[in-house]
Amino acid sequence: MQKTTDKPIVIVFGVSGSGKSTIGQLLSQHLSVPFADADDYHPQKNIDKMASGQPLNDQDRESWLLDLAGLIDENKEKGLVLACSALKEKYRKILSSGDQKIHWVHLAGTKEVLTERLQQRKQHFFNPALLDSQLATLEKPKYGIEVNVEDSPEEIINTVLESMSSKKSEFGLIGLGVMGKSLTLNLANHGVEVLAYNRQAEGEEHIVPQFLSENSDKPNLRATNQLKEFISELEIPRKIMLMVNAGAAVDAVIEDLLPSLDPGDIIIDGGNSHYHDTKRRNDYLKEKGIHFVGCGVSGGEEGALKGPSMMPGGDKEAYEKIAPYLERIAARDKNDEGCCTYIGREGAGHFVKMVHNGIEYAEMQLIAETYAMLRTAGMPIDQMAELFEDWNQGDLKSYLLEITADLLTVKDGDEYLIDLIYDAAGQKGTGGWSTTAALDVGVPFSTISESVMARCLSAQKPLRIRASRLYGERPVIERDLQTLIPKIKQAYQSARVINHAIGFEMIKKTSEENNWGINLSQLARIWTNGCIIRSSLMEELVSSFKASPEEHMLLAPSFVDLLKGSRKELTEAVSEGLQMFLSLPVYAAALNYLNGFTNEQSSANIIQAQRDYFGAHTFQRKDKPLSKYFHSQWTNK
Ligand SMILES: NC(=O)C1=CN([C@@H]2O[C@H](COP(=O)(O)OP(=O)(O)OC[C@H]3O[C@@H](n4cnc5c(N)ncnc54)[C@H](OP(=O)(O)O)[C@@H]3O)[C@@H](O)[C@H]2O)C=CC1
Ligand SMILES: O=C(CO)[C@H](O)[C@H](O)COP(=O)(O)O
Numbered sequence: 001m002q003k004t005t006d007k008p009i010v011i012v013f014g015v016s017g018s019g020k021s022t023i024g025q026l027l028s029q030h031l032s033v034p035f036a037d038a039d040d041y042h043p044q045k046n047i048d049k050m051a052s053g054q055p056l057n058d059q060d061r062e063s064w065l066l067d068l069a070g071l072i073d074e075n076k077e078k079g080l081v082l083a084c085s086a087l088k089e090k091y092r093k094i095l096s097s098g099d100q101k102i103h104w105v106h107l108a109g110t111k112e113v114l115t116e117r118l119q120q121r122k123q124h125f126f127n128p129a130l131l132d133s134q135l136a137t138l139e140k141p142k143y144g145i146e147v148n149v150e151d152s153p154e155e156i157i158n159t160v161l162e163s164m165s166s167k168k169s170e171f172g173l174i175g176l177g178v179m180g181k182s183l184t185l186n187l188a189n190h191g192v193e194v195l196a197y198n199r200q201a202e203g204e205e206h207i208v209p210q211f212l213s214e215n216s217d218k219p220n221l222r223a224t225n226q227l228k229e230f231i232s233e234l235e236i237p238r239k240i241m242l243m244v245n246a247g248a249a250v251d252a253v254i255e256d257l258l259p260s261l262d263p264g265d266i267i268i269d270g271g272n273s274h275y276h277d278t279k280r281r282n283d284y285l286k287e288k289g290i291h292f293v294g295c296g297v298s299g300g301e302e303g304a305l306k307g308p309s310m311m312p313g314g315d316k317e318a319y320e321k322i323a324p325y326l327e328r329i330a331a332r333d334k335n336d337e338g339c340c341t342y343i344g345r346e347g348a349g350h351f352v353k354m355v356h357n358g359i360e361y362a363e364m365q366l367i368a369e370t371y372a373m374l375r376t377a378g379m380p381i382d383q384m385a386e387l388f389e390d391w392n393q394g395d396l397k398s399y400l401l402e403i404t405a406d407l408l409t410v411k412d413g414d415e416y417l418i419d420l421i422y423d424a425a426g427q428k429g430t431g432g433w434s435t436t437a438a439l440d441v442g443v444p445f446s447t448i449s450e451s452v453m454a455r456c457l458s459a460q461k462p463l464r465i466r467a468s469r470l471y472g473e474r475p476v477i478e479r480d481l482q483t484l485i486p487k488i489k490q491a492y493q494s495a496r497v498i499n500h501a502i503g504f505e506m507i508k509k510t511s512e513e514n515n516w517g518i519n520l521s522q523l524a525r526i527w528t529n530g531c532i533i534r535s536s537l538m539e540e541l542v543s544s545f546k547a548s549p550e551e552h553m554l555l556a557p558s559f560v561d562l563l564k565g566s567r568k569e570l571t572e573a574v575s576e577g578l579q580m581f582l583s584l585p586v587y588a589a590a591l592n593y594l595n596g597f598t599n600e601q602s603s604a605n606i607i608q609a610q611r612d613y614f615g616a617h618t619f620q621r622k623d624k625p626l627s628k629y630f631h632s633q634w635t636n637k
Helices: 020-031 044-051 058-074 089-095 111-120 128-137 153-165 178-189 207-214 227-232 248-260 275-287 300-306 316-329 348-376 381-391 399-407 430-441 446-458 461-471 481-514 520-526 536-547 557-579 585-598 604-615
Strands: 009-013 035-037 080-083 102-108 145-148 171-174 194-197 221-224 239-242 266-269 291-298 309-314
Touching: 009 020, 009 089, 020 035, 020 080, 020 102, 020 153, 044 058, 058 080, 058 089, 102 153, 111 128, 145 153, 171 178, 171 227, 178 194, 178 221, 178 300, 178 316, 194 207, 194 227, 207 221, 227 248, 239 248, 239 316, 248 266, 248 275, 266 275, 266 316, 275 291, 275 309, 275 348, 291 300, 291 316, 291 348, 309 316, 309 348, 309 520, 348 381, 348 399, 348 430, 348 446, 348 481, 348 557, 348 585, 381 399, 381 481, 430 446, 430 481, 446 461, 446 481, 446 585, 481 520, 481 536, 481 557, 481 585, 520 536, 536 557, 557 585
Parallel strands: 009 080, 009 102, 035 080, 102 145, 171 194, 171 239, 194 221, 239 266, 266 291
Antiparallel strands: 291 309
16 A cells, blocks of 8 residues: 655656756755665675676666665655666566555656766766666656756756645545445545546536535545546556446446556456456456456445455456555454455456355345244244344354344334335346356355345235235244244254355356466455455354365365254254245255255266156266266167
8 A cells, every 4th residue: 555644755766867866865855854865775786887887687676676665665654765767667666566655756858968967977986878778778657757857956846846745646436326435435544545536427416526525524535527637637557446337337437438548557346247247348458458457345335434345356467556455445354454365367356256245145035034934933023133133142143144133123113114125125136147157167056046036036026915815824833932943043054054155166166167266265264354244154164265175165074063963953944934834945945955965866867867868868877987978778668
């Protein structure tokens, strides 16, 4: 993270003869910060080489530049003006490898002026004949400020000070919706000079002025509804995060930006984009020299403000440039590390966010099914809120359980608000996309796909009303809550474990297929805080995947013990719920997965025989090598 402090770090750079030391010393006096001349930090072998008329090569410069980067770091509180040639971008990259914001001042002059200055120098080790080589080496940056060496020192100092006081923003964010507003404030609260943009759509003209007036106490926060201004007011390379709706809006914003961007600029898509779209955008922008990072963000409005979980993927080089920003605003794990890690190439970041949401869908549905069982068995809402609150103190602790306990306490007049909410679930796509993606790699995904289907079925409310009238009332079967509650608690715990195993298995398989190298333990770590599926189970998964990264989660001894110990309760809870005519698709899917997963002999021999019977699809035999395929004539008729 480039931190801006009262004591700035300024690097005055340019070829020999440009006056770096003179201007640097004057600047240091004006800014009241120490001055250092990079030439004084050259090892003797470099000085000798230059004095003998030989130019330094990159290898000669590397350790010198690293020493200078160390000097900058040592001075980050005191500030520093450093005079240094820093002719190439890669040298400047080493100098700016720390977390300090650097003000770059380029002293530029013509060859004639510079030659004349060098010829007037006395007792200096530089050989004027090397000027040509230095001018050829110089790569002018697109950032920082360029001043003319022919101006007087006073004029140069004034120009530099003026430019430093009218600083551009270091990070841009597009889309001041629910997430964009919170992320912008999060960045600003962490000292980032952030500039936000929201289009001036009809009826939305108030967004930018209102946002600014609500946050007028933050001097490092700016906002505009003029795209041109937004682009020109960002430091180069530009770092622009999009928080707009997934799909066409992301492409539209990219197209609007492209004509004004420069090679090396970085676009970060923080929305819930489809990972195939992210790969496509990655390839498209790469051709144009623009870096693209598809970054899953989870935590909702509050998480985005106080610390979300961040899942960046795509261009690793670009990620490294924005990592300090993302890691700084991310939630902290229990060891105070940021809940943000590079996930993998292409759309890997958005892929894991999509599966995160799949796991989220099923976790939400499990709580909804638990509510349905307890409610049907006669538990009042207030007691259920207390029960969930109690469960949330132990092994079942999770953000989703916590908010459910809370939302069950909310009343509207005399009624619980939950009883007034129309029971048709919405969805924006990620759960369904993850189901399709699971089918692409052939991974069983039943808890998650069932949770998507449950939302689809819930949305058919008018049809359900008619059907319920035709099929009649549910049977009223007396349930003893005291015996049912512990059963459901164990069933809930085991179904959650199975659901997580299904989600992580899908990530493992897809990562292998795409050669993304996703580290499941690290992924679980960044999901321990900030995101919607954070839980104590997730904490357990960090060490479980670390111990056996290649193994199926349900083969870990601790989970084998847990599921063996609660299988009976899971079966009984599902059975009792079904007898109450309740729809429990995710509980049932979890149980069916467990039964299928742990049965050595499945019934798929029948499927294979049927396929071969009607379609000559062939089959393998248990009593023959699996490399051989057989076909039978089958009919005895
Ligand atoms: N809400 C949540 O909990 C989470 C959402 N996400 C994802 O983050 C993204 C943003 O979500 P959220 O903030 O909730 O959405 P909002 O609907 O609140 O905000 C969307 C923003 O996108 C802007 N926008 C939409 N279309 C365009 C366009 N064509 N050109 C320029 N700007 C456009 C809107 O501008 P205008 O106001 O002018 O319409 C608005 O600022 C989505 O991909 C979402 O799935 C991710 C994690 C959590
Ligand atoms: O990404 C999220 C949380 O992690 C969003 O809240 C997302 O919108 C939830 O998905 P849906 O709207 O389909 O329920």
